[in-house]
Amino acid sequence: MRIRRIIPILALIIAVTTLNVDAQCKAFAKKVCIPELGAYTHDGNYHAAILVEGEEAELYKTFYSDMDYRVAICGEDKLPEVEFSVLDANKNVLYSNKDANYARTWDFKLQSSQQLKIVVKVNSLNKPNETPASGCVAIMFGFKIKK
């Protein structure tokens, strides 16, 4: 009887929480990740997802010659380190934030326009008896406005 009463309440709480997760992700991207772009103008695009530790996401984007870019990749504090690498079309790693103490941002420019791939991975804490951490990861791009 008690279980029958608890189930609908639990179901309602979980449903509402799930729907709110994405909205929280937007707020996180706006409040935490966009400021990381600093003097670079955010391009206006929104790339964010809830990732579980050990999970990966990929982003494909064309970057143009003679533009100054900053990429900011931010994970919520409850997540372990977020690792990201930038690869060319032949899978050569051009940059990995692992070599820069898991820096959240990377500034770059290109001599010629290229389509690049960004691989983002939430590191795993390897605690088998605990529920894996999950949280929002946002990928934001900024560029410098030419006057």
Place this chain on the structure above:
Amino acid sequence: MNRKCGIFSKILIVVLIITSLLVGCKSGGTKPPKEEATVSIPKDKTAIVEEIKQAEKIFNALPSPLESAMLIKSADAKFDQSLLNPIGNANNYVTIKSMALNLGIYTCDLSFASLYEQTQLIIDYMNAAKKMADGLGILKAIEQSQIDKLEENINNSEVIMEIVSETFMNSNSYLADNGQPAIAAMVLVGGWFEGLYISTQLVDMKDFNGNKLVGRIIDQKLSIDILINLLESNKGNPAVDDLLVQVRKLKVVFDKISITTSKIRPEYNKTSNTTILKSEIKTDMTPEVFKELATTVSDIRKTFVNN
């Protein structure tokens, strides 16, 4: 009473399951987590496409309308108001598809006007974009307070860019977070086509060889597969399916352009804390292919704006 409670529980559980499924499907291409990512060297384009399909969470990032406008400006192109979609057309857009495409188009026009400091046009195009966003039911995408802020800072290009970027992010994040990725994709497609349309129309054929703007247009070939993947991840939506047919026609023309690049060599500059990705590129586009490209883009764009 017990029976009622039981029925209520079952209904809620069904609602929960449906909600979880909907939310889980939102990111476009989301699949269950895999044990370990494998990295392999793709042999050809087909292998790359297959690999894209297999990945877990994938973002196909087209240039935003602001970036598209910036690319035109950085090629030293002139501003031409006659190329923009007239704001008077805004009243004609009543379908979701036309409002989504024209939200992207008006945002690109707004960005273009902003970068060239066309003060009156900035307000007009912000209002046109707002009309599209409101029509799509995007809550708080462009608020009156932002338009007021725009008017107060009409001569401050930095503030203007911030507002344009913020309002566009409000729109696409709302659509992404509310399970409408197909509409979000259409907005991006509209913006991308507008940037390409303006660029192709601004090229002076007398100054074709070595023209920076022509170089920017060739660069868009690099985004055509991203565009197709973005639309394919929303296949099944009739509006998206129609767009896919149009984009594939454009791809046929882009395929006539050749681009070859050398290996990329990253070079870190300690002084500026910037990495320069060095590489050489060879491209080949004849004036005839350019004309075909410009006509195809213009014909497709006509179907977007003359709705």
